[in-house]
Amino acid sequence: MTQALRELTTIGVGGVPSELVVAKTRDELLAHAKRIWYDAEDWLVLGGGSNIVVSDNLLDLRVIKVENKGIERLGQGHIRVQAGENWDDVVNYCIEHGLAGIESMSGIPGTMGAAPVQNIGAYGAELADVFLRCEFIDHATFEPVILEKEDMDFGYRNSAIKDHMMGIITWVELQLVSDLPAGSTELMRRRRAEVLELRASKGMVLDPNDRDTFSCGSFFVNPIVSARFARTLPPEAPAWPMDEDGDQVKISAAWLIEQSGIKKGLQLGDSKAGISTKHALAITNRGGATSNQVIELARFVQERVAATFGINLIPEPSFITS
Ligand SMILES: Cc1cc2nc3c(=O)[nH]c(=O)nc-3n(C[C@H](O)[C@H](O)[C@H](O)COP(=O)(O)OP(=O)(O)OC[C@H]3O[C@@H](n4cnc5c(N)ncnc54)[C@H](O)[C@@H]3O)c2cc1C
Known part of the structure; x- marks a missing residue:
């Protein structure tokens, strides 16, 4: 039987969907989206399930779970991240590769692909600060398009996608600050540790024992x-x-x-x-x-x-x- 969504969401509620497919690559995402959109009305794109409350009684929901991984360096501070990457792993990658701009967003649960949806943010930083563009499979046409920052209409915990566009983000490009002075990685590591400690004291870092x-x-x-x-x-x-x-x-x-x-x-x-x-x-x-x-x-x-x-x-x- 398909897994209940209560096991795939951090708040732990949600019934059993009629179908759950896992996409491990960008091309699998596209193929699943086209097939499911063609014959189903109720569908859900699921990342880490950390910003979603699903009903326990589902009639006919098809779920596409985003698990495509990979981080590529495209240039000075310019990276492309596949949508299924864990956001906090991206933060850690950037710190360890001397790329600044997202360390204050350490510990936010969920995936890269969901991060632009509500323009995640914490402690004075938000995704819009570093977002360059993303690829989006548009439910209106079933085709992938590139959305530049100006297309996203970012606001406080909001974006054009959260507001009215239906579809799936397959990858996101970020522009971080590189060529940092000596000692910057250590400072960013310290910032990360500070943020994680503060977040944990408020129950804002996932912990199965809390x-x-x-x-x-x-x-x-x-x-x-x-x-x-x-x-x-x-x-x-x-x-x-x-x-x-x-x-x-x-x-x-x-x-x-x-x-x-x-x-x-x-x-x-x-x-x-x-x-x-x-x-x-x-x-x-x-x-x-x-x-x-x-x-x-x-x-x-x-x-x-x-x-x-x-x-x-x-x-x-x-x-x-x-
Ligand atoms: C303990 C805790 C602390 C948190 N702290 C913060 C915080 O400090 N700041 C903050 O901004 N948020 C915070 N959040 C909320 C959450 O972490 C973010 O909203 C995160 O971006 C959700 O990612 P996800 O992959 O889990 O998305 P999901 O919960 O799986 O999905 C959320 C929404 O995005 C859509 N979606 C998911 N993936 C895609 C995709 N690839 N393409 C298109 N749509 C997609 C889903 O359909 C759904 O509508 C917190 C959550 C928890 C549980």
């Missing part, structure tokens, strides 16, 4: 509100200006959640879904949670924050049903 990491990371994006609205919030609310004029302000979703009375570790009744004990922004599977329990807790958080602050929290992960 239930707080059975999550999708942040479950909600930090809301962006007008400066005028932000002034109605308590002055201690953590807020960051999003543009030079300061018209748009990003508010800490974790702060909003805690201030609306939701405590770390909260579980509803006998639900096995719970707020992480380390970070109010992560919804976790404490062991045996159902997809409905995860969604029920997410709704509860949204309702509490809306009732307290009048802000609708938007979930970060994709929800998959069929």
